[in-house]
Amino acid sequence: xxxxxxxxxxxxxxxxxxxxxxxxxxxxxxxxxxxxxxxxxxxxxxxxxxxxxxxxxxxxxxxxxxxxxxxxxxxxxxxxxxxxxxxxxxxxxxxxxxxxxxxxxxxxxxxxxxxxxxxxxxxxxxxxxxxxxxxxxxxxxxxxxxxxxxxxxxxxxxxxxxxxxxxxxxxxxxxxxxxxxxxxxxxxxxxxxxxxxxxxxxxxxxxxxxxxxxxxxxxxxxxxxxxxxxxxxxxxxxxxxxxxxxxxxxxxxxxxxxxxxxxxxxxxxxxxxxxxxxxxxxxxxxxxxxxxxxxxxxxxxxxxxxxxxxxxxxxxxxxxxxxxxxxxxxxxxxxxxxxxxxxxxxxxxxxxxxxxxxxxxxx
Amino acid sequence: xxxxxxxxxxxxxxxxxxxxxxxxxxxxxxxxxxxxxxxxxxxxxxxxxxxxxxxxxxxxxxxxxxxxxxxxxxxxxxxxxxxxxxxxxxxxxxxxxxxxxxxxxxxxxxxxxxxxxxxxxxxxxxxxxxxxxxxxxxxxxxxxxxxxxxxxxxxxxxxxxxxxxxxxxxxxxxxxxxxxxxxxxxxxxxxxxxxxxxxxxxxxxxxxxxxxxxxxxxxxxxxxxxxxxxxxxxxxxxxxxxxxxxxxxxxxxxxxxxxxxxxxxxxxxxxxxxxxxxxxxxxxxxxxxxxxxxxxxxxxxxxxxxxxxxxxxxxxxxxxxxxxxxxxxxxxxxxxxxxxxxx
Numbered sequence: 001x002x003x004x005x006x007x008x009x010x011x012x013x014x015x016x017x018x019x020x021x022x023x024x025x026x027x028x029x030x031x032x033x034x035x036x037x038x039x040x041x042x043x044x045x046x047x048x049x050x051x052x053x054x055x056x057x058x059x060x061x062x063x064x065x066x067x068x069x070x071x072x073x074x075x076x077x078x079x080x081x082x083x084x085x086x087x088x089x090x091x092x093x094x095x096x097x098x099x100x101x102x103x104x105x106x107x108x109x110x111x112x113x114x115x116x117x118x119x120x121x122x123x124x125x126x127x128x129x130x131x132x133x134x135x136x137x138x139x140x141x142x143x144x145x146x147x148x149x150x151x152x153x154x155x156x157x158x159x160x161x162x163x164x165x166x167x168x169x170x171x172x173x174x175x176x177x178x179x180x181x182x183x184x185x186x187x188x189x190x191x192x193x194x195x196x197x198x199x200x201x202x203x204x205x206x207x208x209x210x211x212x213x214x215x216x217x218x219x220x221x222x223x224x225x226x227x228x229x230x231x232x233x234x235x236x237x238x239x240x241x242x243x244x245x246x247x248x249x250x251x252x253x254x255x256x257x258x259x260x261x262x263x264x265x266x267x268x269x270x271x272x273x274x275x276x277x278x279x280x281x282x283x284x285x286x287x288x289x290x291x292x293x294x295x296x297x298x299x300x301x302x303x304x305x306x307x308x309x310x311x312x313x314x315x316x317x318x319x320x321x322x323x324x325x326x327x328x329x330x331x332x333x334x335x336x337x338x339x340x341x342x343x344x345x346x347x348x349x350x351x352x353x354x355x356x357x358x359x360x361x362x363x
Numbered sequence: 364x365x366x367x368x369x370x371x372x373x374x375x376x377x378x379x380x381x382x383x384x385x386x387x388x389x390x391x392x393x394x395x396x397x398x399x400x401x402x403x404x405x406x407x408x409x410x411x412x413x414x415x416x417x418x419x420x421x422x423x424x425x426x427x428x429x430x431x432x433x434x435x436x437x438x439x440x441x442x443x444x445x446x447x448x449x450x451x452x453x454x455x456x457x458x459x460x461x462x463x464x465x466x467x468x469x470x471x472x473x474x475x476x477x478x479x480x481x482x483x484x485x486x487x488x489x490x491x492x493x494x495x496x497x498x499x500x501x502x503x504x505x506x507x508x509x510x511x512x513x514x515x516x517x518x519x520x521x522x523x524x525x526x527x528x529x530x531x532x533x534x535x536x537x538x539x540x541x542x543x544x545x546x547x548x549x550x551x552x553x554x555x556x557x558x559x560x561x562x563x564x565x566x567x568x569x570x571x572x573x574x575x576x577x578x579x580x581x582x583x584x585x586x587x588x589x590x591x592x593x594x595x596x597x598x599x600x601x602x603x604x605x606x607x608x609x610x611x612x613x614x615x616x617x618x619x620x621x622x623x624x625x626x627x628x629x630x631x632x633x634x635x636x637x638x639x640x641x642x643x644x645x646x647x648x649x650x651x652x653x654x655x656x657x658x659x660x661x662x663x664x665x666x667x668x669x670x671x672x673x674x675x676x677x678x679x680x681x682x683x684x685x686x687x688x689x690x691x692x693x694x695x696x697x698x699x700x701x702x703x704x705x706x
Contacts, residue, residue, distance in 0.1 A: 103528030103621030
């Protein structure tokens with residue numbers, strides 16, 4: 001009997017600890033408190049923690065409670081689960097960076113009929129499925145990468161593109177931008193792009209030859225390995241381009257380990273710490289950065305206007321006819337000089353950019 | 364029943380916590396969503412559980428889901444399959460064979476043929492796994508781990524890394540496999556799961572075949588010496604598991620309207636195995652019950668919902684789920700021991 005009691009007390013303790021664990025979290029994240037609006041990213045990368053700062057700043061200004069969710073695996077299935085649960089929890093507007101937006105149109109249309117949906121970073125290709133889009137013009141940002149190549153890589157050179165997954169829309173758009181710029185416009189690039197889409201490498205774009213597109217399933221170690229293999233296989237490759245945030249650091253590591261620093265031009269995308277360090281040290285010529293802080297900030301401001309039924313919310317001068325608000329990308333290089341091939345791109349030096357970024361990340 | 368009493372208690376605790384967490388959690392809409400998710404996850408947990416009971420394991424479930432969803436999407440869209448990029452007689456014949464196969468049935472016009480074809484592919488994968496494990500005696504862990512890589516690679520190659528979506532087409536199929544609420548207002552995935560569950564219960568607990576499954580898992584040699592055709596039953600378990608994974612792929616495609624060759628189904632095997640093991644299946648084989656599987660799956664589905672309804676930061680979600688599962692498993696073990704001592 002005594003043993004029985006002791007065991008029962010163990011069980012009671014376990015149950016209590018479960019209950020307690022539920023309650024203790026209530027202090028920090030306010031159990032039962034309902035968010036007014038929600039922001040759902042497309043994965044859990046660092047990029048979105050900067051966007052989160054933006055949502056927090058806007059939340060303070062608008063006095064809204066914002067739930068910020070990052071799906072750990074980055075699938076549309078997880079996002080759908082978040083949205084369904086948030087709707088039941090009573091959120092009044094959602095900003096989301098949809099994974100696979102093209103095939104979720106019907107789903108988003110149903111949601112958008114009930115509460116405002118704002119597409120962030122990846123647009124939803126239907127005007128009824130979202131109130132507006134906020135994000136980077138990825139084709140234009142890809143063209144900025146193309147301009148970096150034109151400026152820093154001699155014509156006639158071979159180059160390779162690295163990106164996490166090609167079934168992501170921004171990866172496709174960025175790559176499209178890069179090759180369109182090199183070929184000197186969409187018309188000139190058409191045939192080569194079809195060849196590229198069929199994986200019939202190498203493909204000529206203007207004065208440059210694309211050796212291939214290496215994917216790594218968003219795994220930095222895999223990217224590094226493939227970059228090393230590229231350097232061994234193609235002794236004459238002159239430029240490596242990384243289109244997702246972790247690609248440039250992985251490429252840099254590979255180039256350094258193969259002792260090819262100075263021989264191969266590295267061009268990046270996004271603002272990974274290692275990428276910025278590489279630019280400062282002269283190993284990476286430049287990177288094209290987006291402005292995730294303003295993705296977050298502008299989304300929450302817009303949602304605030306929409307749920308308060310302000311007619312001016314969607315009446316903004318920076319919105320185009322397709323209801324898209326493009327948040328301008330920038331080229332970051334070592335000294336901030338606008339070089340001839342950059343044309344009308346915004347350029348910023350790495351040091352001031354980096355110190356502001358650190359502030360945003362609270363470092 | 365006694366074996367899963369701890370789990371039932373744990374599920375009840377989670378459910379009560381969920382109801383208390385937020386008024387939104389009590390809505391019928393939330394219960395509908397939960398039902399749909401339990402149905403989906405339940406289907407693969409059922410396959411994984413039956414296999415685990417025979418002492419087997421399948422790590423390729425997620426990749427089979429990805430392959431089948433991608434394949435079905437491509438067949439329905441009438442996409443052209445890529446050629447193998449190798450020269451030589453063998454590959455020319457193989458490519459010609461693929462073309463012949465592609466021209467065999469006009470799948471976009473006969474969507475049911477596509478679904479049956481995909482289920483057959485699932486069956487074939489299970490058959491290959493089963494044969495390699497029983498006849499060639501390669502460890503199941505190795506066979507299916509290699510399958511995990513191979514099938515993921517095939518779906519990516521086949522789809523050329525493009526998302527394969529269905530657009531607005533095949534509304535009838537989507538109704539039948541996803542959106543219809545014609546059966547007592549239940550989500551369709553739950554309806555399919557309940558049907559499969561009934562079949563599995565009869566098979567596992569009321570027929571001699573189920574007895575054999577348990578016998579093989581508990582002591583394969585003893586089962587073979589008592590005249591059970593062990594290889595045949597083990598192969599059957601692999602076939603059931605992979606076929607259910609293929610069926611999950613069908614349901615997934617109809618629900619999500621698209622398949623991402625590089626990520627659809629990632630890590631699903633772990634959820635399936637977790638659901639089965641949590642539900643009382645022993646990884647050593649020979650133990651488990653269909654009822655336990657349902658409880659295990661329900662716990663796995665309820666926890667993320669609870670985490671969101673509580674407003675726990677999504678970064679902590681996995682920790683909360685893992686911690687809660689560990690608590691549940693401990694609670695279950697302790698209660699079981701109490702039950703045994705008292706007898």
